[in-house]
Amino acid sequence: MIYDIIMKKRRGGKLSADEIRFAVNGYTDGTIPDYQMSALLMAMCFVGLDAEETADLTMAMMQTGRTYDLHSELGHICIDKHSTGGVGDKTSLISAPICAACGVYVPKMSGRGLGHTGGTIDKVESIPGFRTDIPHEEFIAAIKGAGLSVISQSGDLVPADKKMYALRDTTATIDSMPLICSSIMSKKLAMGADGIVIDVKTGDGAFMKTTEEASALAYAMKDLADSMNRKCTCVLTDMDRPLGRCVGNSLEVAEAVSVLKGEKVPELYEVSITLAAHMLYLAECGDMDRCRELSEKAVSDGSALRHLEKMVELQHGDVNALHDISLLGTARNTERFTAMESGYISAVPAEQTGLAALSLGAGRKTKEDTIDKTAGIVFRHSVGDYVNRGDTIAELYSSVSADMSQAAARLASCVTFSSEKPHLPPVVIKEC
């Protein structure tokens, strides 16, 4: 039977809801082996799935596990937030506390890094003691106490996605629109928040390389949410270059805290405020101008930072580490990456930067790898800045690797310079 389903999809056929459910349930309970599911996923990647098949896949995946009704459980409006994956993307650690400070609950079930992209769970776990595997009752208590909670995907939430995601990561089947759509939406819909804001990354370091592909993904996710009476906004944002100055887990936590303390890292601030404003808008806190104003105020009056601190405390983390970054850990080794020529920096491609950070220890090459939470890259200059030959563009950090030449060579091969100041397109591309 699974053989016939693989063959049907491979030949360009449309799968029925029953066939999709059979494949998803069989893979989840172990009766369909990895090699057959890989073949089916690869056929789906090549042939695609239409809107009905994508919806059927999402529902089949969602129904392999427990579903929640967080609105009823919390007795309060709650808005979820997700990113399709980027490099240097720490916006959840900024926009979620902002919403919490404005009275909107944010129950955030997050993932680990995938490929060259980072994951929120790996980032928050760099805070000493912080637990992301807390029982459901503690998750609810943290949301009620802090207004937000970040936890890892529990075993009973969409187990099909846990297995399929890991399989896709190792079989080059991540960057498929219907597969990303069903992976994200099965988890988001299973959580039962009132609304969902999704940051759809597009560009070099994103899974969706073009604005057209990212738009198609955004509308597919919105349609799915709509069909389940859930409010959903997608914000398309640029991922041609890393977001913000830091890439790497503890470095990104420190950068998020600095933004919540008022430091204006322009593009990171803009994306975080835009996402927070959309979250507040879905929670009916006012029109978009008012929601933006509320978001900015939550940063400037320090209330968002206090909510982040409270969440860290309630999830057993060391709050002092948010203020004394040496408590987040200091890398044993550091090296400078310098400008090879004078001129304006014209490109810092995000994917190669993510891979450079990975080679320093900031991500996993295999599922079993442990992460060096101190590893990563801090940019002292970014695209559009003028540098002289020999100036430090970035600092590389690693505790696991004393030899950073591979990461430095990767950056050297992709960072480019020009004599003219490059035009910088806006970081927020589309809101829909």
Ligand code: URA
């Ligand atoms: N994020 C997800 O949750 N799933 C994907 O497939 C890609 C990004």
